[in-house]
Amino acid sequence: MSEQQPKKTDHRTRPTSEAFKSFIAGGWAPRPSELPARADVATYAAQRRAAVSQAFAGERVVVPAGGLKVRSNDTDYVFRPHSAFSYLTGLGADREPDSVLVLEPVEGGGHEAVLYFRPRAGRDTEEFYADARYGELWVGVRPSLEEIEAELAITARHLDELPEAVKKDLGLLTVRVVRDADPDVTATIDQAREQSQERDVEADRQLDDELGVFLSEMRLTKDEWEIEQMRLACAATADGFEAMVRSFPDAVAKGRGERWVEGQFGLVARHSGNGVGYDSIVAAGDHACTLHWIRNTGDVRDGDLLLIDAGVEVDSLYTADVTRTLPVNGRFSEVQRKVYEAVLEAQEAGIAAVKPGNKFKDVHEATIRVIAAKLVEWGLLPVDVEATLGDEGGHHRRWMVHGTSHHLGIDVHDCAQARREQYLEAELKPGMVLTVEPGLYFKADDELVPPELRGIGVRIEDDVLVTEDGCENLSSALPRTPDDVERWMAQLLP
Structure with a gap:
């Protein structure tokens, strides 16, 4: 026997008299013709x-x-x-x-x-x-x-x-x-x-x-109208990031600052479009090492890095998907800059691989090679670059377990039912929009990394359109180099 659902009681009161029905039906202006x-x-x-x-x-x-x-x-x-x-x-x-x-x-x-x-x-x-x-x-x-x-x-x-x-x-x-x-x-x-x-x-x-x-x-290849929607989403997202940076001092002062910062972006997203394209990640300190940190319940402290992964979904439902990792006080420490520059170098390699004729998977291979080389350079891997990148390796993935890219559009992870040969193995074509988002994540309890790296998580993500001869960074309005980030934040922070 199937379980019966409990009966709900309707507590609404509704006028039922014929007099009311007649009264409410009339006296309205005509509908627009x-x-x-x-x-x-x-x-x-x-x-x-x-x-x-x-x-x-x-x-x-x-x-x-x-x-x-x-x-x-x-x-x-x-x-x-x-x-x-x-x-x-x-x-x-x-x-x-x-x-x-x-x-x-x-x-x-x-x-x-x-x-x-x-x-x-x-x-x-x-x-x-x-x-x-x-x-x-x-x-x-x-x-x-x-x-x-x-x-x-x-x-x-x-x-x-x-x-x-x-x-x-x-x-x-x-x-x-x-x-x-x-x-x-x-x-x-x-x-x-x-x-x-x-x-x-x-x-x-x-x-x-x-x-x-x-x-x-x-939906793997976008038409002109879709590309324009993606531009609008990226522009609104840049506005949202500016609003968040301006809110950093209040986020530090008020406590539970991740929620405060998240709220600033949500306000811009709701005003500029339909809302957020996905639950925003606002991750301070070690929270940045939890890849899908959407609780956003933590404090934001002076000296922290704040990893923010957020995108505005415009009214047409097309969404941006952008990540920036920002120093709360507007200045990177030496070790924060070291990790950030490594991730940026990986991202630059990935963006350079976004061009017609290359395969989708080439983007990840370009970025992860840089990540692996940096980890070897820092003495964190027990093997060399070729060994960790080989089929029997993978050691580097301890600190970047996720992939580098996904298609983007009307869904944040667009075209999810596409066959592998049409997605990972497929050639990039003009009109495709994808993310490039490498990262490095050193959890606070990771005893395989030096103490100064523990609790640092960095990801940099942009939305990239494949063009006839290369690619266009649709989210380039937001700075990426550490020097540009610091100059940009200096204009926004009090």
Whole structure:
């Protein structure tokens, strides 16, 4: 027997009289009659859908946005549509939960793109005033079918029509769905498949997986619109880093300074775009040696290094991902500078490897060779550089266990379903955006390093666009050399 969920009591009071319903339905100004202008992204989204149409000719392709997710009891997280849905529609921050894009094959070839979504309800409906999840008085006005069609240049239909549309002719037609986007939509399609004697359910699920891979690999190379979004994200992120540096004195004085600094960035991110692209890492002292330190509960002290890994996600959902390691008082100590310069040299080698024709993995190999050489130079490795870089070595990875790069875009770790041969083993091409982020991390309790190195963690990360003849550092507005960092901070600190 399945476990029953406890019944929730609804404590909201709702007016129910006919007099109230009549009163609230009237007295409103007319809706604007002018339709919205076509969004700039609409042309690019149509081109992306055309590529999907060509790849899956004669098949129905279902790409849900996903639904609202409960944060606590009856409160939801801010909605973020599934990345594949956003990529193919152009809808970004907090846009249209429960929506589903369907590419419906048409006679003669190609597909009609149809967006099924929940348009705004009339003011004479109970939803208008009583539905805390979707009602206009609770969460704001949603667009009409006509407005979505004008904005996105796409056919729009009511969400209520979706179940029949995705199940239609299932015995004769192959249907693919992005399985992880919306469990309810996936369950509807799976149930219809199971009821159809003409379908091999397991084979169909394999086709779904192939769709996910294809949509992920599509995003490996960015179009012009995406690159501009990445530029905006990097520019906003630079503003956020400046705000954080200005807050360092308060962070030292107030205690729990990591949280204070994190808050300054979050304010800029929320004001400049949708918010942060991922949980910010603000790691003082030894906390910098915990790679994904997102608790941000520590104090910030004069003399510390502060490792900050943060990125603004703009309204289109494209995000930056930048790391700087900064001296809290604006000046590197001798040993801090030594580690920082080693990491910077590794990063420079990695950035130099970002060019068409090189492979993605070449970037890591370039950076890690510098890291290994520095560790040998400092007497920390029991073997030489070639031995540690060999298959039977790897000793250097004790102090840089992570990789150097990942693709970046609408997800901070973009294109995650791409096959290895299309990612790690693939050649770099113009339009790709990737991070270059080497580091060195000497934990406070590491007895294999000299005492003066213990508790120092340094990472430097930039967002790099592959160009026709090399690369462009999209996050270059933030200084990287130790001298430039000190000059920059001197202008920001009191």
